[in-house]
Amino acid sequence: MARKIFRAIFFVILAVFILCVAASLVLTIGMRGYVKDRIVEVLSERFHSEVKIDSITVIVYPRLYVSARGVTLRFKNRTDIPPLMEVQTLSIGASVSGLLATPKHISSVHLEGMQIHVPPKPLHPEENPKNPEPKKPLPVIIDEVTADDSLLETLPRDPKKPPRDFNIHHVVLIGFGFDQSSPFHATLTNPKPLGEIDSQGQLGPWNTEEPSDTPVTGTFQFSNADMSTLKGLEGTLSSTGKYDGVLDSLNVEGDTQTPNFALRKAGNPVDLTTHYVAVVDGTNGDTHLTSVVAHFSKSTVTAKGDIVGITGIPGKHILLDAVSNGAQLEDMLHLVVKGEAPMSGVVNLNAQIDIPPHPGEDVFDRLILNGKFSVGDAHFTKGSVQGKVDSLSRHGQGQPKNDEIADVISNLRGDFELKDRVATFSDLSFDVTGAKINLSGTYDLEKETLDFTGHLITSAKLSQMTTGVKSFLLKAVDPFFKNKNGKGTDLPIRITGSRYHPEFGLDLHEKKL
Secondary structure: OHHHHHHHHHHHHHHHHHHHHHHHHHHHHHHHHHHHHHHHHHHHHHHOEEEEEEEEEEEOOOOEEEEEEEEEEEEOOOOOOOOOEEEEEEEEEEOHHHHHOOOEEEEEEEEEEEEEEEOOOOOOHHHOOOOOOOOOOOOEEEEEEEEEEEEEEEOOOOOOOOOEEEEEEEEEEEEEOOOOOEEEEEEEEEOOOEEEEEEEEEEOOOOOOOHHHOEEEEEEEEEEEEHHHOOOEEOEEEEEEEEEEEOOEEEEEEEEEEEEEEEOOOOOOEEEEEEEEEEEOOOOOOEEEEEEEEEEOOEEEEEEEEEEEEOOEEEEEEEEEEEEEEEEHHHHHHHHOOOOOOEEEEEEEEEEEEEOOOOOOOHHHHOEEEEEEEEEEEEEOOHHHHHHHHHHHHHHOOOOOOOOOOOOOEEEEEEEEEEOOEEEEEEEEEEEOOEEEEEEEEEEOOOOEEEEEEEEEEOOOHHHHOOHHHHHHHOOOHHHHEOOOOOOEEEEEEEEEEOOOEEEEEOOOOOEO
16 A cells, blocks of 8 residues: 555656646747747847847746847947947846846846947937937846956947957946946956956946946056057056046046056166046047146156047057156156266256057157256266366356366256157257357267257356466457357357267367367
């Protein structure tokens, strides 16, 4: 009897199991079309896109599981731009209790091989009229959305300009709903300078009419960025900051630290820190720098300007206005001159920085500077050069034998242009006690050679710059070289040689002074 009861119970359990399996198969077959249609309906409505799904698998028991392959969303059926979204595999998991809840909850959505192409706003709003009907709330919450190895690409308004790409390793959104903002965490690679970005914040609600207007806010950490991926630079950059706005216009504020920053040609590393405030166009990466404050060694430089793309040319065009007051000249020169800085002093600088894009070319080779500068309390670091400056002051004061006139302070000011590694100076004045030199000419930063012409104006007459017989003979030519006030000397001069061994000569007969 016990055996019969046990056998009856066994067959009942087996029958129930068979019925469940059969029901699951029937539901799976029957729901495949329904689930596919529902997914297409929701995505079409929420993304204003034509939706295509290559294949779909639906399993109902014991949990709802959907796997869709080849998912494509084409924004407003446009074929002139890439699809808004392409997903190799879309996986959805849900429980019965979650689907019966209000609002409905989907446990998880996982996307593999996703590419998002954020379309640009139209140049003329009438080209993209708004949908007059308000969107009804979608009572569905996705508890967790994950994506691996994705591409986020923002498309520029100008089709000739390259898109802005970000390779996203991993992203997680918690409690995602189309009609609400959701917390996220993402890790991605920045192409130049090459480094890893870790970001977290809030995304949404999704803007169906204009995806690029979807709000986003968050913080970021940019770690161990290799500055050598920007040709001509060296160093390892780290940065932290925050941002807010919409996908195509972000307000960004942050700080950077590069303890070993250097221009490769000079090879003199400095500890560089910056604080910046900027507005970034997410569609093309163009950046308006509202404020940049850079500190290195004992000096500070402030700047503002733009970093923009040029149609048909890879890379970005950097245009900045830079100002520095009370900086140390040796700090400035240390960045651009090999070895020891040739001068020290206090510098005031007002310059325009122009770095045109040119793939593969050194940053320093592309650098164009235009501006004005002044240097006070200047000393030459090399003794032989400072000695010539001291001698110039002694002769200019008419005291050529006075050795107490030493370690003379110089003042320097002028206009300059730096292009193709050559600095061209105009209205350049160099003065010490008793003498002033007005010059124009060039300094080759690569060869470190000088080529200047101008005038040496001294307080003393020509005959007073020497002693003995020479002084007596030179009295005859004093009138020919007198300066405007008639009390001193005005000599046409030329300065050549190198920065370590400058040579001063008369421009008329190339005679040494």
